[in-house]
């Protein structure tokens with residue numbers, strides 16, 4: 121089926137232009153190894169990723185389930201067009217996360233990453249995760265709470281624009297701090313054995329991940345520049361000041377960057 125155009129593209133804070141797709145690819149490179157270790161799929165699992173983006177993570181999961189299958193669902197035609205083809209056991213479907221086109225009790229493992237922050241009704245999406253899981257199956261989510269971000273030395277111009285970024289995402293219908301709501305969302309959807317954890321992003325000058333991590337943060341604000349201006353949430357000067365502060369940070373020999381992702385896993389009870 122030919123993907124239909126992304127009618128909701130304007131509400132997705134990051135957009136899908138080539139610079140943003142490059143940022144998302146970089147973010148995958150940085151964050152996939154620990155995520156895969158945590159997800160820990162079994163070789164025979166039937167797996168669903170909701171909001172699969174460029175399909176980079178889904179492909180890495182598919183390589184770990186050689187006797188199973190992985191389906192990635194994604195709303196954006198642009199993201200699907202850039203997703204990998206030809207990986208055995210891996211397919212992609214265009215749909216909205218709020219209404220999954222699968223029967224109940226279909227999958228052993230359902231996960232989403234960096235998705236719930238963007239959707240209009242995260243509780244409905246988590247209920248859909250629950251519905252399509254087999255009894256005894258596992259759901260996993262890794263999400264943002266972007267204000268836990270800190271640098272040494274402090275970057276006050278960046279912090280101000282970063283707070284406006286949170287407000288922009290709220291106005292677009294999302295929640296940049298949804299990571300701290302994962303326990304409530306999983307509990308209300310009916311999951312048992314809920315386990316919360318963190319994936320740290322701690323990078324210091326001299327480490328090979330430090331500059332890419334800071335570049336990823338810069339890319340978030342660069343990608344949202346037009347929307348921040350259009351909503352009157354930041355001026356050109358404020359955005360430029362924030363970006364140059366982080367570019368300077370990347371040149372310092374003693375700098376550090378501290379962040380974490382929130383994770384939740386839960387089991388669909390057998391009865």
Ligand SMILES: C[S@@+](CC[C@H](N)C(=O)[O-])C[C@H]1O[C@@H](n2cnc3c(N)ncnc32)[C@H](O)[C@@H]1O
Pocket residue numbers: 132134144148170171172173174176177193194195196199215216217218232233234235238239240
């Ligand atoms: C930040 S990307 C994350 C992609 C991937 N999960 C990863 O970790 O690399 C979020 C993706 O969710 C998609 N998305 C946003 N809202 C959606 C919805 N309601 N239904 C399906 N996909 C959605 C966006 O188009 C985008 O590709």
